[in-house]
Amino acid sequence: MNTKDLRVNGKRLQQTLEDMAKIGATPAGGVQRLTLSDEDKKARDLFVKWIKELDMEVIIDEMGNIFGKRAGKNNDLPPVMSGSHIDSQPKGGRFDGILGVMGPLEIVRTLHENKIETERPIIIADWTNEEGSRFAPAMLSSGVWAGALERDWAYDRTDINGLRFEDELIRIGYKGTVPAKNWPMHAYYEYHIEQGPMLEKDKKTIGAPKGILCLHWYDIYLDGEANQVGPTPMEGRHDALCACAEMILKVNELPDRMGGNMVATVGEIQNYPNSRNIIPDKVHFTVDIRSWDDELGIKSWELVRKDFEEIAAKRGCPIRIEETWRVEHAPFDEKLVQGILDVSKELGYSSLHMVSGAGHDASYMNQLAPAAMIFVPSIGGRSHVEVENTTWEDCESGANVLLHAMLKSANEV
Numbered sequence: 001m002n003t004k005d006l007r008v009n010g011k012r013l014q015q016t017l018e019d020m021a022k023i024g025a026t027p028a029g030g031v032q033r034l035t036l037s038d039e040d041k042k043a044r045d046l047f048v049k050w051i052k053e054l055d056m057e058v059i060i061d062e063m064g065n066i067f068g069k070r071a072g073k074n075n076d077l078p079p080v081m082s083g084s085h086i087d088s089q090p091k092g093g094r095f096d097g098i099l100g101v102m103g104p105l106e107i108v109r110t111l112h113e114n115k116i117e118t119e120r121p122i123i124i125a126d127w128t129n130e131e132g133s134r135f136a137p138a139m140l141s142s143g144v145w146a147g148a149l150e151r152d153w154a155y156d157r158t159d160i161n162g163l164r165f166e167d168e169l170i171r172i173g174y175k176g177t178v179p180a181k182n183w184p185m186h187a188y189y190e191y192h193i194e195q196g197p198m199l200e201k202d203k204k205t206i207g208a209p210k211g212i213l214c215l216h217w218y219d220i221y222l223d224g225e226a227n228q229v230g231p232t233p234m235e236g237r238h239d240a241l242c243a244c245a246e247m248i249l250k251v252n253e254l255p256d257r258m259g260g261n262m263v264a265t266v267g268e269i270q271n272y273p274n275s276r277n278i279i280p281d282k283v284h285f286t287v288d289i290r291s292w293d294d295e296l297g298i299k300s301w302e303l304v305r306k307d308f309e310e311i312a313a314k315r316g317c318p319i320r321i322e323e324t325w326r327v328e329h330a331p332f333d334e335k336l337v338q339g340i341l342d343v344s345k346e347l348g349y350s351s352l353h354m355v356s357g358a359g360h361d362a363s364y365m366n367q368l369a370p371a372a373m374i375f376v377p378s379i380g381g382r383s384h385v386e387v388e389n390t391t392w393e394d395c396e397s398g399a400n401v402l403l404h405a406m407l408k409s410a411n412e413v
């Protein structure tokens with residue numbers, strides 16, 4: 001058959017996603033499939049069963065990453081890979097991650113039933129612990145595979161109950177023997193829900209992010225003076241929480257002040273002693289700044305840092321600032337991104353050249369080989385929540401774009 005007319009089976013993709021959504025299903029329609037939990041094991045078992053049915057080779061590495069490999073005509077050529085993650089946030093959604101593993105599975109099913117061979121091998125990947133919600137940090141095992149993180153350091157990550165990553169990997173039977181070490185790749189694609197509102201707002205079906213925003217993390221520690229709230233007059237107080245409150249608003253106003261093209265968030269705060277009748281004397285909070293423009297991110301931080309110091313001085317609350325983590329913005333391969341836009345057009349789908357505000361396993365793959373992502377709309381722009389949703393029609397459209405993007409890469413010699 002002419003591969004130009006080839007399309008995935010949308011109903012089968014829907015059924016596959018629905019079967020997966022039963023594993024760890026939550027009452028409000030989401031899933032809870034934390035990394036290396038019993039639910040993660042069940043979902044992995046099902047995925048492995050499905051790739052075996054397609055006569056694919058199953059490779060499990062020492063980080064529990066699962067690869068399904070479909071032979072090409074020439075197996076000496078570096079493969080085309082596509083993957084994402086099976087794990088979820090606590091009370092997460094039915095699409096984040098899993099769509100990027102079941103999507104390429106549907107691609108291989110389509111190729112299999114149509115007896116279509118590709119020049120290069122095709123590999124589907126499930127990366128262990130992308131979410132980082134049970135074991136920090138996020139993208140742990142794609143990071144080890146890419147050589148950016150140490151395996152033994154990853155093994156020693158513990159969850160909130162003190163359970164070790166490696167022990168849990170062994171417990172669920174997914175500590176493989178293959179070294180978690182990258183092999184040459186011709187191209188890497190990750191199919192994912194957008195997790196933001198842009199596609200829906202613009203009424204576009206396919207998003208082709210030109211890359212992932214820079215990510216700057218800061219930790220702020222404030223000292224105040226604790227005292228009984230009743231007898232202590234307002235005048236002369238050193239209230240660390242009030243200082244923090246002013247700072248949070250400065251962070252929130254920052255993108256506007258900088259003329260847009262960035263986001264800034266305080267998402268975490270600890271207040272001590274956190275008692276209603278004691279003036280807070282210690283506060284810790286985090287600042288997250290993201291932009292396509294690394295310089296803008298740093299300039300805005302310098303500006304808000306000055307505000308923080310002024311507020312701290314005015315309120316008599318000594319401040320300590322840690323610049324915790326900075327990851328530069330990561331542009332995807334221009335040729336692959338353009339390829340996704342072209343394929344979308346050929347298939348008759350509207351598309352948007354955009355950016356990704358969230359981190360993905362593709363960030364690490366992007367350091368190794370040409371990489372790109374395919375986004376489909378998130379209803380209401382919501383994700384990491386139980387109401388996370390994407391229409392079945394959009395899931396199918398994105399899979400068709402993935403199919404043709406992968407076919408093109410896999411037939412390049």
Ligand SMILES: [Zn+2]
Pocket residue numbers: 085096097130192
């Ligand atoms: Zn994800």
